[in-house]
Amino acid sequence: MITRRNLLLGGAAAGLSGCTLLDGLTDDSGLRAFLQGAENLTMTAQRLIIGNSLAPEFTAADIRQGQHPNGSTGVDSDEYRAMRADGFASYSLQVTGLVERPLSIPYAQLTGLPARTQITRHDCVEGWSCIAKWMGVPLSVILDQARPLLNARFAVFNCFDAIEHGLGGDVLYYESIDMVDARHPQTILAWAMNDRALPVQNGAPLRLRVERQLGYKMAKYVRSIELVDSLAGIGAGRGSYWADRGYEWYAGI
Ligand SMILES: Nc1nc2c(c(=O)[nH]1)N[C@H]1C(S)=C(S)[C@@H](COP(=O)(O)O)O[C@H]1N2
Numbered sequence: 001m002i003t004r005r006n007l008l009l010g011g012a013a014a015g016l017s018g019c020t021l022l023d024g025l026t027d028d029s030g031l032r033a034f035l036q037g038a039e040n041l042t043m044t045a046q047r048l049i050i051g052n053s054l055a056p057e058f059t060a061a062d063i064r065q066g067q068h069p070n071g072s073t074g075v076d077s078d079e080y081r082a083m084r085a086d087g088f089a090s091y092s093l094q095v096t097g098l099v100e101r102p103l104s105i106p107y108a109q110l111t112g113l114p115a116r117t118q119i120t121r122h123d124c125v126e127g128w129s130c131i132a133k134w135m136g137v138p139l140s141v142i143l144d145q146a147r148p149l150l151n152a153r154f155a156v157f158n159c160f161d162a163i164e165h166g167l168g169g170d171v172l173y174y175e176s177i178d179m180v181d182a183r184h185p186q187t188i189l190a191w192a193m194n195d196r197a198l199p200v201q202n203g204a205p206l207r208l209r210v211e212r213q214l215g216y217k218m219a220k221y222v223r224s225i226e227l228v229d230s231l232a233g234i235g236a237g238r239g240s241y242w243a244d245r246g247y248e249w250y251a252g253i
């Protein structure tokens with residue numbers, strides 16, 4: 001079966017520079033076949049196979065190069081430039097929607113919260129992977145502070161970057177995950193990468209890591225997290241910039 005992902009994987013293999021093409025995941029490996037097959041399974045079936053298990057974690061020796069920047073690599077707005085100029089001291093993460101306590105968490109407070117460090121492999125749907133070390137606050141820590149209401153089913157990430165400049169105006173990047181992934185121990189809001197402050201090209205000041213899904217789920221430049229009971233009102237209705245353009249919403253790997 002020729003899926004969009006197969007086409008992308010084939011196409012990307014030729015032109016990629018920067019990151020090692022698919023660290024530990026060569027073109028003819030069984031794992032790649034599994035990944036491609038997995039897209040045809042439903043999310044429920046994937047969850048049965050994966051359970052709530054952890055994604056593989058690696059050692060520092062496995063980090064071969066910097067994280068290959070992809071998608072937006074910066075934000076073209078005065079608001080963002082001003083935050084960047086002060087080292088993001090004026091940034092605050094907003095937590096809104098179906099919560100008991102809406103939050104506005106300043107950068108200095110975010111980086112002072114309990115943090116998790118994990119060395120994981122980022123798999124982009126275009127056919128490359130990078131192993132990097134991520135450090136940040138578990139999303140569950142933020143949720144415990146905000147106290148989601150019982151009807152909260154999804155966490156939506158609204159980003160600063162305009163991924164599309166159309167006649168109808170700019171489209172800002174957005175993504176979403178369900179509460180199972182939101183509460184997963186490896187789901188963190190990363191503010192550091194490879195022992196340094198998160199670089200602008202990789203999503204400064206804050207980016208999501210949701211380690212059992214593909215790269216496009218890992219929203220960079222996160223402005224706010226909104227808890228909702230339905231994705232119908234988000235973007236074109238699927239709660240994700242790329243899902244609204246034909247990719248899987250649940251991009252399990
Ligand atoms: N805000 C935002 N997040 C984003 C993207 C983007 O364009 N904008 N691209 C996605 C894609 S397709 C990938 S592979 C990763 C790339 O992350 P990196 O630049 O740190 O490698 O970010 C994801 N998150």
Ligand SMILES: [Mo]
Nearest residue numbers: 124125215216
């Ligand atoms: Mo990607």
